[in-house]
Amino acid sequence: MEIFTTNNVWMMICTALVFFMHMGFALLEIGLTRQKNTINILFKNIFIITVGLLLYCLVGFNLMYPGEFNGFIGFAGFGLDAPLTTEGALDLTYNEGFTYWTDFLFQGMFAATAATIVSGAVAERMKIVPFMIFTLIYVGLVYPIVGSWQWGGGFLSTYTIGETEGFYDFAGSTLVHSVGGWAAVIAVWLLGARIGKFNKFGKPEAIPGHNIPLATGGVLILWLGWFGFNGGSVLSANPELTSLVLVTTCLAAAAGGVVSMLVSTVMFKNLDLTMFLNGILGGLVGITAGADQMSPTDAILIGAIAGALIVFAVSLIDKIKLDDPVGAIAVHLACGIWGTLAVGVFGAKAGVDQFLIQLVGVGAYAVFCVVSAFIIIFALKKTMGIRVSEREEVEGLDAHEHGMDAYSDFRLNEH
Template sequence: MLTAFDNIQMLWKASLLLAVVGCLSVTSQTFAQEDPPAEEPTAAAAAEEPAVEEAAAEEEAEPVTLESLSAAVETVETETGWLWTCIAAFLVFFMQAGFALVEAGFTRSKNCVNIIMKNLMDFSLGSIIFWAVGFGLMFGASPSGYIGTTDFFVDGMVDGAYDNWELAFLIFQTVFAATAATIVSGAMAERTKFSAYLLYTVAITAIVYPISGSWAWGSLYNGSGWLEGMGFIDFAGSTVVHSLGGWAALAGAIVIGARKGKYAADGTVTPIMGHSMPLAALGVFILWLGWFGFNPGSTTSLDDGNFARVAVTTNLSAVGGCISSMILSWIMFGKPDVSFALNGALAGLVSITAPCYDVSPMSALIIGLIGGVVCVLSVLFFDKIKVDDPVGAISVHGVCGAWGTLSAGLFAQEAINGTNGLFFGGGVSQLITQLIGIGAYFVWGFGVSLVIFLVIKLTIGLRVSEEEELRGLDITEHGMAAYPYLQSLESA
């Protein structure tokens, strides 16, 4: 039963649709008036004119009903939702360039070609694997709530016709899967065999990411997940994508060990500086842009304009993280550190990815400010325990992803999405649900990835030789240098 408000909203949309159609009609008539005069009609054509006019009159005589207008509006909304989902997917795909530049800028010049190849291949391989296997495990029918069982090798065909929504949803989810795999690359940069990287990229996009993804997002297409049933909030993937990738990166960094010269025997840390802050900064700005596809795009529809609200919360959290990490690094080290500020922006973006739909702009700013502080302290903590992460991926994605997921249980507002966080009159039940989700993804992401990396290490090997590491992976793994002139000077 439609309410009075629903009828008013439907009539408003219908009026808007008729206005657009009217404008198009006037425009087409204007263009027609600018055409050269038509030739005089022949006798046969003149004889046919009355019949054509009668048919047109019959068509015009069909009454316009609320039901027909409703169907037209629904068709327009559906197709614009497909369009928005694809545009958002294209923005998230561009994040691959951002990840490549951040990782390249934060590492040494002798490993840039290797980093480019890894980012290129994790998307290329990941796209095939996710299309063939991952999508079905994540979004197929899931009677148990733990793993999908249908929709493998997606062809988009339903009853002999293409289901274009399935294809739009597939491309959107494919770029998310590639993001989860890319996160691991940064934490294991400058010492990983390229062949080993290809193997664990396949494992992450085929098994690690999609199976756990079904727990929280299964019902987005065809299945249902056990965490969803508990009311777990992760709108765009602070935990489903980012924490999972971060915990996999932690497992990889532990198994592969630190880069040569990073930690002295007495426990002191020797900074290994990245070769290009401009590249890293450009990468962060590209990622920031891509996040407007990542978070607002997760509405997968125009959603009465709610994607705009999500864009605002996303941006406020990003600037909050950037500012707080800059201030904290300034206080701790006496100088405002650009690398911490750049990672702080990413920390704010990761932090808001789970609660972006459910919190107010003010809450989003607070979440980002806390995320920036958490990121700086986390980077220092992992250095203290000698876990070498060249780009801070574990801190930015793993730790800040967990914080962002927890923040949904603190700041969610009932007026926005029917859920109350602890700070807005809600009980502790939502907070407990968020903690269960965080814990489940840590156990799965870290545990399964640890097994995968140990198997690779014991079979084909995970790490390059010391000589290859010192010379650089560009030459030893790929036979070329990102900066040939610089390479020749270093070899002279």
Template structure:
């Protein structure tokens, strides 16, 4: 009887992990559609090429070395071990039910982890859009997904000491599903690239005025946002790591509820603030407001009440509007608002955790956020700098004017309808 219970829980937890991982993988489509909608038509093919390529690179690099760095495993999954059936079954014999720790296939754990890596890298692509060389971006993706992200992941989700100096877990740091570990890390890498890359031509006037550069396809961007919203249920829900008992099933349901509430509140808050500041309902701010709410709740979606999650999400939606406007004033050109959505709001998500989880300290969250940001930003700045010196980061002015679809990919996304001149 106990063996049958063991097999059932193993199957349930493994299946849940795989389904949630598939939902997170679908977020790659969301990033692709969102970014394709927010760039100009002449840059659509290139941004789509970036997104499909970075996903494949992320999967390969995490398979080759990323997982080994992050979780002390072996190359090509040789270090991934499934559950020791004999020892775990002994525990089940004493307990005889689904309570206790989660148990699942090691391969399902890898799959769930690798789609998170791809999410972090997807954040970078939108921020550097419309003026970066495709192959420079892909070269950076190799280092980001194979080394930079796994290192900070080992300090946070694997509990390793930060270069032997301190342990974030001992300091009270917690990041349930990755507001800092995934989202702020991706934004830090993006910021380093944007600072070396510079703004798009024509984005800022000679007197510092900000010139709007509208995206080509807002229906596509809206579809992308909804795909991301849906995928986030796997992102946060899967991070519970278990489904096979009443307590964890209730936790999963609450995570889903809070994730949805935060997104809705973030969208409404950003929409209202946009109306106050700009006099109009700004769709792009509303889209980013929903994503900001999702990023904000990701650090801790299990402990807030539904009202608390809504407040956290709404504050995220307000923060992202001011951040996008503020970065423009600093002439930091981010075509899709990725640095604001994932970086600035990712920090807010980390700082919001102690309000609903008394086991987490503000000091631990601050040190953890600084550790992630400094590591990712500095190492990314070095890698971007080397790439700039060796192959260059930016396309020529003529290529930027014509559109990187032609210079980098040799084809247009909308050849029948679009003139690039």
């Protein structure tokens, strides 16, 4: 009983850390965008976590963990129904590491993250109501369905090639980050670029964020939150494994930041702090799929490759004329894919078969998420429109969507 209590307390601490990550996302997004859209971004982030938790309670948790099902989609019923003993008390044999209630809350914090990734990518030009509708569907249905394929005991958890069984994603490089990343790609494509992002020759122009100190604070909060994101995914307070996970997580983050800084400096001839920050996040996303299986050296290599990948992915996204104000696609999609495949290169069952299983998993998530996101966002575009008017975009979403100003005493004329 004492060990169970220790495990449960650790899981609740990790839940709090993952919750705190939403503060990090909010600060990062507002810092890397313009002042006139601050309220809009904060509103979306608050909406995501509040509505996300309610949706996960009503349908998401039982879609993601349906019990016995066909491996593709199952549903255990609406609402939460904790297992009870014959005496009516909470059945503590539900899980050897934590209670049913802790399980729900920890997983619920993950669910909202997928929509938060999209929030940053579509910043400064998407109407608030269509975004809210998208969040309802994507967090309420799409995320838990694809989550069930692996974490819920679905078909990917037993998918076999040769003698190797099971797609592996420890804490969500694909199940969380790429799920949000694929939706971000579709949303950005259907929205189009912000006014002024590409000049008349089609070349990208920098649109600076209004508060880089806030963005820096946001990244450090996210790094701290990843202690819960990955550390809690051990699903117990196992001292050896939890310690290893925190070490690999930190080393990958550090390597990602340093390599991103070095590569971007060589390519662009300036010490770009925003690229440094996104390199840290890329390293964190990259290690998330296999943080429990990697040695410190493996973690540094995975993070370093993720850091370099960030720089090239950002350049590629600009070249194909997609406008992602915060680099969400490069961080969460590109590094999410890399981290998932890295399990087949560095993980406990590394080899051709495991790599191919990981590749199949990446492909399955890509197809389902791309198709789902396209159907949702394209339907919204054709029915109610998803982009604000040119005047609203130039003058700012805060004034037109919310009738508020984030910094009323320090108003700047932004155009």
